Amino acid sequence: MFKNNTVKLDCYTYDKKLIDFQPLQTNRNNPPWWTSLKTLYKVLRPRSGISVPTPTIKACPGIMDYIRRPILIKLWTDIIFKVYPDGRIHLSEPLHAVEQPGGLAHVHDREQYGDTIYKNRAVLKLVCPWHVVANKPLDVICADSHYHTDDLREHDIQISPGVLSLYDQHALNVFLTFPIKDHEYEVTLKYGTPLMSIFPLTEKKIEIKMHHCDDYNRWAQIADIFPSTFLGRYHARKRALKD
Numbered sequence: 001m002f003k004n005n006t007v008k009l010d011c012y013t014y015d016k017k018l019i020d021f022q023p024l025q026t027n028r029n030n031p032p033w034w035t036s037l038k039t040l041y042k043v044l045r046p047r048s049g050i051s052v053p054t055p056t057i058k059a060c061p062g063i064m065d066y067i068r069r070p071i072l073i074k075l076w077t078d079i080i081f082k083v084y085p086d087g088r089i090h091l092s093e094p095l096h097a098v099e100q101p102g103g104l105a106h107v108h109d110r111e112q113y114g115d116t117i118y119k120n121r122a123v124l125k126l127v128c129p130w131h132v133v134a135n136k137p138l139d140v141i142c143a144d145s146h147y148h149t150d151d152l153r154e155h156d157i158q159i160s161p162g163v164l165s166l167y168d169q170h171a172l173n174v175f176l177t178f179p180i181k182d183h184e185y186e187v188t189l190k191y192g193t194p195l196m197s198i199f200p201l202t203e204k205k206i207e208i209k210m211h212h213c214d215d216y217n218r219w220a221q222i223a224d225i226f227p228s229t230f231l232g233r234y235h236a237r238k239r240a241l242k243d
Helices: 016-019 061-068 150-154 216-223 231-241
Strands: 006-013 038-046 050-055 071-074 079-083 089-092 105-107 120-133 138-145 163-164 169-180 185-189 192-199 207-213
Touching: 006 016, 006 216, 006 231, 016 207, 089 105, 089 120, 120 216, 169 192
Parallel strands: 006 207
Antiparallel strands: 006 120, 038 050, 071 192, 079 089, 079 185, 105 120, 120 169, 138 163, 138 192
């Protein structure tokens, strides 16, 4: 029985290897540079001639919490992306990759986001192999893993942020935006690349339990919870549950 000061997250995946190799967790997501960076360095004060200890960003509570508090979503397969001058994106994963129900990704039409917010960029939605169910209302912020994302910054790939409720919806998507150039180009992102940080908006303890769904249909049904409407599926479901 979970106490009132705990939120339980049941996390379901069709790929059992992710539970072994990429377990979802908090507090264990330090980036590679964290260990080598010292907490203090010395700065010479010219007037006194004394070198005084001065903290680095490793001592900053805001940075420490940004790194340690979220659930980190890592790339679950090698992927090669090919971006075209007209905004199309093609992608390919290894032939031996676990087949993903419903497809690995979807390219968003420009009409969905207009010509201003992502000018000269193409938007791709990666469908995360995890479905997450909270046992009580829980909003989370999905944002870029800023202190881990050297591989993304190298190619000017950005992560679109957002807020969602893991109590009211269970699918996780990672929205990548790629720069559009005057020629086609390829980008390879490696397995394990940190993509997105999920920040629970609560002071309660988060307890994570992972489950393997060996039935693709069962996995898909976990997120298939919305009514069939053209617009406002999320709010239509919430209204129906209140009635």
